[in-house]
Amino acid sequence: MAAKGKVLIVGAGIAGLSTAWNLKRRGYDVEIFDRGPIPNPISSSWDEHRITRHAYGEFEGYAHLMPYAFKMWDRLWKDLGATHYEPTGATYFIHEETPWYHGTSTALTEMGVRYRDIPLAKAEHRFPMFNLETVTRVVETDGAGMLFPYRIVRGLVNFLGAHGVTFHALHQVSAIDAEKGSLTANGKTFTGDYVVVAAGAWADKLVPELRQDAMPSRQAVIFLAPPPELTDAWREAGVMADLGDETSCYVLPPRRGMRLKIGDHVFTRRGDADEDRRATDEDVARLMRVLPKVLRNYEGYQILERKACFYTVTEDEHFIQKPLGPKGWLISACSGHGFKLGALTGELAAQAITGERPAAEITEIAAGRQRIAA
Ligand SMILES: Cc1cc2nc3c(=O)[nH]c(=O)nc-3n(C[C@H](O)[C@H](O)[C@H](O)COP(=O)(O)OP(=O)(O)OC[C@H]3O[C@@H](n4cnc5c(N)ncnc54)[C@H](O)[C@@H]3O)c2cc1C
Structure with a gap:
């Protein structure tokens, strides 16, 4: 033809x-x-991994694209003869009232994607790796997990x-x-x-x-080895995001042979994609401040790699x-x-x-x- x-x-x-x-x-x-x-x-x-989710906070338009995105991934798995997706659910740690919750709950309800609050006492038990001191709400959603790029x-x-x-x-x-x-x-x-x-x-x-x-934004991620006593907890964990102003970051647990990764989601809106990619102290400064606040027993973790990467960002x-x-x-x-x-x-x-x-x-x-x- x-x-x-x-x-x-x-x-x-x-x-x-x-x-x-x-x-x-x-x-x-x-x-x-x-x-x-x-x-x-x-x-x-x-x-190594990327988060996928239906929860999109105020960006409800993207939430409504996700069922189509999931369908297209399923089509790709058929063509590739392998599924490079692990459904883990996603857990969000909230510190202050945020419009994210209303936008997310509205869109998820409309799409029929289940979500639930986890009482803080239960969350303490389920997420022994997380510092919940200033967390006021823990929300778990279905329809989320990890893609393996x-x-x-x-x-x-x-x-x-x-x-x-x-x-x-x-x-x-x-x-x-x-x-x-x-x-x-x-x-x-x-x-x-x-x-x-x-x-x-x-x-x-x-x-x-x-x-x-749109402008390129230089972003930092850190790969970590968890302390042995938390290996089981991390193995069972899904993808997570801390939504605090001061502590915001996203977390991908070690699954399917990939490492634990924590990324900074505050856009730097600076840099040029042709720059040296070796992460500098300046690149990881914010993450290094965030990690001890977010992770319990942070001293027990070993840093395996610091990485600087780029993506483009628009104003909204x-x-x-x-x-x-x-x-x-x-x-x-x-x-x-x-x-x-x-x-x-x-x-x-x-x-x-x-x-x-x-x-x-x-x-x-x-x-x-x-x-x-x-
Ligand atoms: C640290 C980090 C974490 C992220 N986490 C997530 C996440 O959890 N979930 C999620 O959904 N997304 C995440 N993203 C975003 C996601 O990875 C990107 O949106 C996506 O990979 C962009 O793909 P792309 O094909 O547009 O760009 P790229 O993958 O960068 O591909 C562009 C290609 O174009 C080539 N190219 C550029 N200029 C030229 C030229 N002039 N001539 C020839 N070739 C050229 C480059 O070499 C490159 O291979 C993350 C991104 C980063 C950096």
Whole structure:
């Protein structure tokens, strides 16, 4: 069967790979370009684990995207022949009254996702690793867990290669032509029918107008080995987030051979994705202040790695998907919550590129401002 057209994709992170997967399923030829190896270890998509959840606080629009995102992941597991998701539930530790609770409970009730308060005395027993001194409410939700990016991204690369997608690793794209659907990489012009920029925290280098809305943000994470006496408690724990102003952080427990990770969710809104990635004392300063407040027996933990990574953030954390011209599409701004939507992100981009859904509608859906009509 003749291909329906050729799409050139800049970026082999989850957004680019998922777009390729969804276009290939529709009969398109796809070529993917990445400035680094594929997968690129300094991309945002390359890590041990990522949180997925339905709870989205005030961002109810994103909560309502999650059932579609979960459906698309299920579809991907079928294609990959393996499920890279562990449903663990999520627990949120709240210190002060927060609009997060109202937004979350409204959306979860509407979607039929169960959630419950855990009385503090019970929480003390269930979460012996957590310091609950200033916690006023503990909420547990279903419909949440961990995705495993190393396995997902590698699985997608293998699957796409086996289905005829062309990879151009170590090809730095220096320009795109959204009038023609072509691009220039390593000084050579590649011609297609459509070009997609899914270049993560580097996207503004190719699409300077993006700087008005989104900026790269250098973020820190720390990997830890828990003390032996807490090994069992950590093994049974799900994903967690502390929602305190002073202590906010997110926690991924050690599961399926991955390490315990605690990440800073306060955006720095500074840096350049081309910078040195070695985490400095300044990068981890806030996390180092937070850890002893959040973890009981913090002295018993061993630090295994400090890491600096990048993602793009917009003022209100919304995602960007939009046309760049008649033959160009931009996917950007992940604000630290883009992986969970990854499988759906590519489906939405494919719907826009093929004209199955109006581009303007995809822009609104991706920004969490419009629900997907069933
Ligand atoms: C520390 C951290 C924790 C996170 N935690 C979560 C979480 O728990 N849950 C969640 O859902 N999300 C989370 N995220 C966000 C999520 O990982 C990202 O939203 C997602 O991986 C972004 O994927 P992407 O494909 O857009 O970008 P990337 O994965 O960065 O991929 C972009 C690719 O484009 C390539 N590229 C860039 N410029 C060019 C060019 N000019 N030419 C060729 N190639 C180019 C890069 O080499 C790179 O491989 C987290 C992110 C970080 C950094």
